[in-house]
Amino acid sequence: MATLYTHQSTNVTKTWVLLTTFFVLVIGVGFVFSQAYGNSVILYIAVAISLIMNVGSYWYSDKLVLKMVRAKPVTLEEYMELWNIVENLSITAGLPMPKLYIVDDPSPNAFATGRDKEHAAVAVHTGLMAILNKTELEGVLAHELSHVGNRDTLVSTVVIVLVGFVTILSDFFLRTGRHFGGGGRDNKIQGIFLLAGFALSLLAPLFAMMIQLAISRKREFLADASGALLTRYPEGLASALEKISGAGIPSTTANHATAHLYIANPFAKGGAMNKLFMTHPPVVERIANLRDMAV
Numbered sequence: 001m002a003t004l005y006t007h008q009s010t011n012v013t014k015t016w017v018l019l020t021t022f023f024v025l026v027i028g029v030g031f032v033f034s035q036a037y038g039n040s041v042i043l044y045i046a047v048a049i050s051l052i053m054n055v056g057s058y059w060y061s062d063k064l065v066l067k068m069v070r071a072k073p074v075t076l077e078e079y080m081e082l083w084n085i086v087e088n089l090s091i092t093a094g095l096p097m098p099k100l101y102i103v104d105d106p107s108p109n110a111f112a113t114g115r116d117k118e119h120a121a122v123a124v125h126t127g128l129m130a131i132l133n134k135t136e137l138e139g140v141l142a143h144e145l146s147h148v149g150n151r152d153t154l155v156s157t158v159v160i161v162l163v164g165f166v167t168i169l170s171d172f173f174l175r176t177g178r179h180f181g182g183g184g185r186d187n188k189i190q191g192i193f194l195l196a197g198f199a200l201s202l203l204a205p206l207f208a209m210m211i212q213l214a215i216s217r218k219r220e221f222l223a224d225a226s227g228a229l230l231t232r233y234p235e236g237l238a239s240a241l242e243k244i245s246g247a248g249i250p251s252t253t254a255n256h257a258t259a260h261l262y263i264a265n266p267f268a269k270g271g272a273m274n275k276l277f278m279t280h281p282p283v284v285e286r287i288a289n290l291r292d293m294a295v
Contacts, residue, residue: 014155019054022162026050057161062113062121065157065261069253071101071123078102082129085138086122086145093145093230098122107251108132108244111261112144113157120148125251131243139237142227143263150226152219156261164257220263224286228293238290245283 030046076083083100090097098112098120108128114120122144132140147153228234244264254266265280 015058015158018155018158018162019058022166023050023054025166026053053161053165057158058115061157061161062115062119062153065113065160065258066101066121066123068255068258069103069105069123071103071121074100074102079129081134082124082137082141085134086141089138089142089145089230093142093149095145095149096120098145098148100124102126102129103253105251105253107249107254107266108247109251109254109262109264109266110140110144111258111263112147112153113261114148114153115157116151116154117148120153122148127247127249128244131247132240135231135233135236136240136243138231139227139233139240140263142230143223143237144227146223146226146230147219150219150222152223156219159260160257220280220286221289224290225293228290234290234293238287238294241283241287241290 027043027046027050030043030049034040034042034046074082079100079102086100087097095117098114098117099122101121101123103123103125105125106127107125108131110122110124110128112120112122122141124141128137128140147156224237227237231237241264251262251266254262259266260280262280264283
């Protein structure tokens with residue numbers, strides 16, 4: 001049976017594979033464009049950027065995410081019930097208590113981030129606090145702590161930085177592609193590299209999105225099950241998911257790069273683009289699985 005720590009080692013391996021793939025991808029793009037521009041300095045820059053982004057995404061991506069959503073640290077005096085729930089669940093799970101944050105956002109949602117359990121953070125939307133009772137809130141927070149214990153947060157937070165950078169990189173080359181110069185190189189060879197460069201620029205965001213989708217859906221089912229085992233009350237999380245999905249309030253702080261972090265899709269129902277890039281399994285299936293656990 002899956003437990004809180006079932007896929008820790010797998011997620012660490014995934015992270016290193018992801019960072020290595022990113023390193024090779026950026027160097028590959030740098031090589032193609034250094035050939036197209038006839039300037040080897042571009043390749044050296046690509047190597048430097050790969051190293052900086054890999055180190056930065058591992059050590060600082062959680063801080064970047066919290067700043068992106070304008071999260072504010074929580075004190076015991078301000079949110080005593082929230083603090084006590086997280087503290088008690090952390091003790092039960094055998095985890096250090098994560099840092100707590102509040103996000104001023106009307107959509108009912110929450111997420112966890114951080115590279116490991118010693119550097120974890122849980123952020124809760126004000127909209128979630130407004131609609132859930134204590135047992136439902138416990139279910140949501142147990143779900144998020146399961147992500148921390150299972151080190152899902154390591155993979156999912158690193159992805160945000162890498163996906164965002166690949167998209168920015170491809171957009172840059174698409175916008176500046178018309179200014180390629182040969183520097184005396186054979187025009188035919190340079191044309192081949194130019195076409196290859198544009199192909200990479202067009203496909204890079206698609207590859208990034210595929211990586212993002214691949215890591216998201218199965219881990220939600222595992223975190224639901226682990227969270228239910230932690231609280232010993234699957235109905236709490238099932239009821240919370242019903243309220244969250246039924247609220248229909250779009251997030252004012254989330255974006256498509258961070259969507260996979262949340263306990264539920266942070267965008268309102270509808271919209272072809274949101275459905276196409278949905279990073280969570282259907283809520284109906286998640287609720288059914290939880291209620292099956294209670295039988």
